Amino acid sequence: MSKIYFTSEHEWIKVEADIGTVGITDHAQSALGDVVFVELPPVGKNVAKGGDAAVVESVKAASDVYSPVSGSVTEANQSIVDQPALVNESPEEGAWFFKVKLSNPAELDGLMDRAAYDAFVATL
Amino acid sequence: MSQEEILRTPLYDLHRELGGKMVPFAGYDMPVQYPAGVLAEHLHTRTKAGLFDVSHMGQVRLSGAGVEAALEKLVPGDIQALAAGRVRYTMFTNEQGGILDDLMVSQTGRDLFMVVNAACKAQDIAHLKAGLGAGIKVDVLEDRALLALQGPEAAKVMARFAPAAAEMAFMSWAEMKVGGFDCFVTRSGYTGEDGYEISVHEKDAVALAKKLLAESEVAPIGLGARDSLRLEAGLCLYGSDIDTTTSPIEAGLNWTISKRRRAEGGFAGAATVQKHLAEGAPRLRVGIKPVDKAPARAHTEVQDGKGRKIGEITSGGFGPSLGGPLAMGYVEAAFAEPGTEIQLLVRGTPRPAHVVVLPFVPHRYAISGRKAP
Numbered sequence: 001m002s003k004i005y006f007t008s009e010h011e012w013i014k015v016e017a018d019i020g021t022v023g024i025t026d027h028a029q030s031a032l033g034d035v036v037f038v039e040l041p042p043v044g045k046n047v048a049k050g051g052d053a054a055v056v057e058s059v060k061a062a063s064d065v066y067s068p069v070s071g072s073v074t075e076a077n078q079s080i081v082d083q084p085a086l087v088n089e090s091p092e093e094g095a096w097f098f099k100v101k102l103s104n105p106a107e108l109d110g111l112m113d114r115a116a117y118d119a120f121v122a123t124l
Numbered sequence: 125m126s127q128e129e130i131l132r133t134p135l136y137d138l139h140r141e142l143g144g145k146m147v148p149f150a151g152y153d154m155p156v157q158y159p160a161g162v163l164a165e166h167l168h169t170r171t172k173a174g175l176f177d178v179s180h181m182g183q184v185r186l187s188g189a190g191v192e193a194a195l196e197k198l199v200p201g202d203i204q205a206l207a208a209g210r211v212r213y214t215m216f217t218n219e220q221g222g223i224l225d226d227l228m229v230s231q232t233g234r235d236l237f238m239v240v241n242a243a244c245k246a247q248d249i250a251h252l253k254a255g256l257g258a259g260i261k262v263d264v265l266e267d268r269a270l271l272a273l274q275g276p277e278a279a280k281v282m283a284r285f286a287p288a289a290a291e292m293a294f295m296s297w298a299e300m301k302v303g304g305f306d307c308f309v310t311r312s313g314y315t316g317e318d319g320y321e322i323s324v325h326e327k328d329a330v331a332l333a334k335k336l337l338a339e340s341e342v343a344p345i346g347l348g349a350r351d352s353l354r355l356e357a358g359l360c361l362y363g364s365d366i367d368t369t370t371s372p373i374e375a376g377l378n379w380t381i382s383k384r385r386r387a388e389g390g391f392a393g394a395a396t397v398q399k400h401l402a403e404g405a406p407r408l409r410v411g412i413k414p415v416d417k418a419p420a421r422a423h424t425e426v427q428d429g430k431g432r433k434i435g436e437i438t439s440g441g442f443g444p445s446l447g448g449p450l451a452m453g454y455v456e457a458a459f460a461e462p463g464t465e466i467q468l469l470v471r472g473t474p475r476p477a478h479v480v481v482l483p484f485v486p487h488r489y490a491i492s493g494r495k496a497p
Contacts, residue, residue, distance in 0.1 A: 037417055058442075062421055
């Protein structure tokens, strides 16, 4: 049973047990435009909630991807490094960025659910 | 500039209709991209023809006896040698030899027609009025739009609306009807491709743009692709690659200054330009190719192999035609030789790169024509 949460910085995190899978939202990829480069954190790296975790670059600009939670990185998605355009094609499915072992699951309480995030995007 | 004061070009409604994503740029609400996206728009321009709205740029007419000599006080370009129907790229220099703006100037045979950058427009006009002296008239052509049609199929498309345009040589100017509308046309551009810049009265701009867009080869192109195209072509962006602190020689724009003007000087900052020509400039604008895939953006520190700062990137990103990252920037003159190994400090990590020859993508200008340079 997994549950998905969203940040106001347009990341999503899908949580199963104590592992969260992190990516950027469809709104984020659309705002970025064509993604041409992705840099992911190395496995084992400790990330902090709201801290820099990855970088995604379009033709126009570079953007930081922040970790929605604190924890240590357990896996990174090499396929989006090899084919950055996947981030535009399936941002909320195949093009996840990294997986993180949550060190403080209570941090999830401060995130939005799908309905709250959709309402937030509608205000932008 | 506040939200209320943002300006629109005559094509604003058309951009919206075409799905353009509008962003503020130099005081104007401009399309950064259309639904096709920057990558597709860039590649379309390199293979077919792209239509750009550059109406935000300033169009100025200079007239009066001795206007050529008068303008030479402000620019290092050889304006007196410019034959009727020819276009020159030059720049306004300041007393320190820095660049106040870069511009295109055409000799029409009766006056000079100039196109300057949008962000510098007001300052340029004041500079012209103050610097040209009495007897020279400065007319700002506020009622004209400017379209650029760029790409290998631009000439074929233009020939359908203005047969004479196909005969024009690169960097030439002519007055002609395009699709029935009176226009000033130059064979020039900012993409490295063959193409035209078309000055048209604002009342005819939408109709002309629609005629060109109706051709199967032509797609609308936004500012995003305009920037990636010019970067691959190694062309300077004012305010990034050249500014008041860079001399034309540091910027590698020596080719814009004729033998006579180098010898005679007589323009603002000539002493610095002549010194840089004689002794070499302390730093030079170069092409920079990162070895790995990470783009290095403007203001990235450039280092030698030992981690000492030797310069800075001024424009950098991803080149869709190149298929990888690319940049331009300034390095100390000793590091300017193509092939020199350097490193770029990207997000705190030194990454290997090389100095390379510009442009990244070869220019494909139409050199042929009646009066090839």
